[in-house]
Amino acid sequence: MATRTRSRTERRLRKVRVWLVVLAGIRTVLGILAIPLAPVLYRKHFLVLVLLRPTKEVLLAGGFLVRQGKVNLVVLLAASIPLAILGVWHFYFLGLAYAKEIQSGKAIPSFAGRLLPVKRIKKLSKVLDKRGTSIVVIGRLASFPSALLGAAAGASGMQAGTFIPADLVGGLLSIAEVIGAGYLLGEAYHDAGPWLTVVGVVLLFALMIGVGRAMVRE
Numbered sequence: 665m666a667t668r669t670r671s672r673t674e675r676r677l678r679k680v681r682v683w684l685v686v687l688a689g690i691r692t693v694l695g696i697l698a699i700p701l702a703p704v705l706y707r708k709h710f711l712v713l714v715l716l717r718p719t720k721e722v723l724l725a726g727g728f729l730v731r732q733g734k735v736n737l738v739v740l741l742a743a744s745i746p747l748a749i750l751g752v753w754h755f756y757f758l759g760l761a762y763a764k765e766i767q768s769g770k771a772i773p774s775f776a777g778r779l780l781p782v783k784r785i786k787k788l789s790k791v792l793d794k795r796g797t798s799i800v801v802i803g804r805l806a807s808f809p810s811a812l813l814g815a816a817a818g819a820s821g822m823q824a825g826t827f828i829p830a831d832l833v834g835g836l837l838s839i840a841e842v843i844g845a846g847y848l849l850g851e852a853y854h855d856a857g858p859w860l861t862v863v864g865v866v867l868l869f870a871l872m873i874g875v876g877r878a879m880v881r882e
Contacts, residue, residue: 673760673824677757677760677761678761680761681758681761681762681776684754684757684758684761685758685775685776685779687754688754688755688758688779689775689779691747691751691754692779694716694717695716695717697716698713698716698717699717701713702717706725710725710726710729710734710735711735711739711740711743714726714740714743714744715743715746715747716747717747718743718744718746718747718748720807720838720842723740723744723748723839723842723843723846724842724843724845724846724849725846726740726744726843726846727842727843727844727845727846727847727848727849727850728846728847728849728850729846729850730843730846730847730850731846731847731848731849731850732850737843740843741839741843744839744843745839748835748838748839749831749832749835749836751811752810752811752813752814752831752835753814753828753831754814755779755811755812755814755815755818756814756815756817756818756824756827756828756831757818758776758779758780758815758818759780759785759814759815759816759817759818759819759820760818760819761818762776762780762815762819763818763819763820763821765782766780766782766785766786766789766815766819767819767820769782769786770782780812780815781812784809784812785812785815785816785819786816788809788812788813788815788816789816789819789820791816792813792816792817792820792822793820797822797826797827797830799813800813800817800827800830800831800834801830801831801833801834801837802834803834804831804834804835804837804838805834805837805838805841810831810834810835814827814831
């Protein structure tokens with residue numbers, strides 16, 4: 665029954681996958697545009713920066729600004745969820761829509777191929793098959809390609825009812841993790857000055873990167 669339901673969903677998504685790619689393209693362009701605009705947005709429109717690019721780095725800065733009393737925590741959380749959570753689910757459905765192409769191992773042409781690099785997704789599919797939903801949750805807490813993992817989950821047969829709750833838990837924990845770390849680093853900045861804060865940031869991201877690399881080792 666689950667297989668038939670998945671097959672029907674996949675057929676429906678194949679009909680609208682062009683629009684899924686267009687939406688992903690718009691998100692990508694906005695995220696790229698946010699990079700040169702980041703200095704201005706950080707100073708005057710930080711929540712716009714969060715809406716456009718809710719990366720760990722930006723949310724870490726958000727926690728710092730919450731500690732400084734410059735950003736409201738509830739508004740920051742609301743601004744981060746649309747792309748930080750729903751963006752990965754979007755890639756899950758993209759992976760499902762292109763499941764046949766990804767499973768065949770053939771490169772996907774045009775812009776969709778840049779969004780969905782088949783070799784990387786197939787590698788992540790192997791990691792997902794080996795470690796299950798735990799990597800979905802833990803991967804969110806590390807420096808890990810969560811969007812591509814979502815595409816791998818969609819392409820490799822993981823049911824939405826399994827992936828989405830696991831990713832929701834991991835995504836919310838990840839948001840809490842980096843905003844909380846930013847808040848604590850802001851406390852350290854207030855009490856001990858900038859050097860301790862810089863060291864804390866470096867150590868935090870080194871840990872995230874280390875965990876992320878360890879997770880993809882076969």
